[in-house]
Amino acid sequence: MMDVKKALEDSDNYLMNTYNRFPLVLRKGRGMKVWSADGKEYLDFVGGIAVNVLGHCHPKVVVAIQKQAQRLIHVSNYYHIEPQINLAKVLVEHSFADKVFFCNSGAEANEAAIKLVRKYAKENIGTERFEIITADNSFHGRTLAALSASGQVKLQKGFEPMVPGFRYVPFNDADAIKKAITSKTAAVMLEPIQGEGGVRLPEEDYLSKVRKICSMNNLLLVFDEVQTGIGRTGKLFAYEHYGITPDIMTLAKGLGSGVPIGAMLATGEVSSAFKPADHGSTFGGNPLVCAAGLATLNAILEDGFVLDQCRRMGEYLIQKLNALKEDFPSIIAEIRGRGLLVGMELTKECGAAVKACIERGVLINCTAGNVLRFMPPLTVQKKDIDHLATVLEDVFERMS
Numbered sequence: 001m002m003d004v005k006k007a008l009e010d011s012d013n014y015l016m017n018t019y020n021r022f023p024l025v026l027r028k029g030r031g032m033k034v035w036s037a038d039g040k041e042y043l044d045f046v047g048g049i050a051v052n053v054l055g056h057c058h059p060k061v062v063v064a065i066q067k068q069a070q071r072l073i074h075v076s077n078y079y080h081i082e083p084q085i086n087l088a089k090v091l092v093e094h095s096f097a098d099k100v101f102f103c104n105s106g107a108e109a110n111e112a113a114i115k116l117v118r119k120y121a122k123e124n125i126g127t128e129r130f131e132i133i134t135a136d137n138s139f140h141g142r143t144l145a146a147l148s149a150s151g152q153v154k155l156q157k158g159f160e161p162m163v164p165g166f167r168y169v170p171f172n173d174a175d176a177i178k179k180a181i182t183s184k185t186a187a188v189m190l191e192p193i194q195g196e197g198g199v200r201l202p203e204e205d206y207l208s209k210v211r212k213i214c215s216m217n218n219l220l221l222v223f224d225e226v227q228t229g230i231g232r233t234g235k236l237f238a239y240e241h242y243g244i245t246p247d248i249m250t251l252a253k254g255l256g257s258g259v260p261i262g263a264m265l266a267t268g269e270v271s272s273a274f275k276p277a278d279h280g281s282t283f284g285g286n287p288l289v290c291a292a293g294l295a296t297l298n299a300i301l302e303d304g305f306v307l308d309q310c311r312r313m314g315e316y317l318i319q320k321l322n323a324l325k326e327d328f329p330s331i332i333a334e335i336r337g338r339g340l341l342v343g344m345e346l347t348k349e350c351g352a353a354v355k356a357c358i359e360r361g362v363l364i365n366c367t368a369g370n371v372l373r374f375m376p377p378l379t380v381q382k383k384d385i386d387h388l389a390t391v392l393e394d395v396f397e398r399m400s
């Protein structure tokens with residue numbers, strides 16, 4: 001067994017310093033729980049950042065990965081791949097989309113979307129059209145084009161020049177999109193609910209207004225559902241809440257229960273702009289990750305239980321957090337969320353609260369500086385939420 005102190009030292013010595021890591025080595029997980037190398041148990045409300053939709057090491061996903069690993073792990077996309085075909089079929093049958101492209105992450109899915117927008121727009125909307133309007137405070141990933149699309153200067157700092165072709169507008173302001181349209185605009189790209197930006201919900205008619213603006217101006221609408229997709233908000237995809245469909249959608253986080261897989265989905269019309277050799281990925285959609293994706297989707301879609309549980313537990317979590325807000329009005333500013341993507345905005349930075357929760361055996365996340373973000377497995381139970389609430393109460397009591 002690796003000594004924890006040694007592991008932390010080696011981590012410093014051998015890994016690039018790109019994450020503000022907690023001094024915690026996680027070794028094992030089951031359902032809602034993870035265990036550290038020194039044997040402590042934690043209740044996990046981070047869920048790999050909205051990745052572990054079925055909890056850690058769900059038996060159906062584990063068996064699917066084991067079986068596929070024995071049969072075939074990887075072959076080139078120059079050949080047809082059965083699990084990839086099957087996963088694409090399930091995604092198409094349960095979404096607005098007609099075609100799927102597989103890659104390995106959320107950022108890559110957005111890169112694929114950006115390339116598809118440019119190719120489609122040049123060929124079908126106007127040869128000068130390549131600009132994409134995105135939202136302030138948005139997050140689309142860390143690769144250069146995805147970072148350029150992200151409306152957060154603090155993430156871009158030091159990596160300039162950004163990829164040209166993005167214009168930023170305030171989220172929840174449909175008129176601002178109208179005003180930002182130029183003769184170069186090709187698309188609007190949004191997260192239906194901003195995740196990293198602090199769990200910012202769209203106003204009730206915002207997304208339908210944006211859809212209308214795009215349709216009237218012959219622009220594509222791209223939804224980045226990397227965080228909101230795969231059941232996170234109580235429906236398989238967040239756009240289903242708003243009575244509209246995008247032209248392109250990107251997925252990743254929850255799609256493979258933790259194996260690296262991303263997907264970019266589009267209507268048949270828009271997809272047709274991609275021709276052989278326009279885009280590709282060595283690992284994208286390989287047999288192993290698609291088997292995991294297929295097991296994940298099948299478990300979610302099987303009987304509707306998972307999505308039901310997500311909606312019920314999301315409401316229960318919000319109710320419990322609102323009760324805490326009544327008790328600690330000087331610490332808690334607002335609770336907001338949909339399904340099991342829930343944010344609690346504090347009146348101060350939330351680093352200390354996260355640390356205090358870890359000390360009490362509960363993992364939670366802090367985003368946008370002062371927003372505690374909860375994104376547990378969709379299978380979380382009442383008793384887990386009750387325990388979280390008890391721990392938070394203790395933490396806030398000490399803070400106040």
Ligand SMILES: *Cc1c(COP(=O)(O)O)cnc(C)c1O
Nearest residue numbers: 105106107139140141195226227
């Ligand atoms: C996490 C996230 C990404 C980036 O995904 P990676 O897999 O880290 O590249 C992109 N968009 C949204 C909305 C995300 O939440």
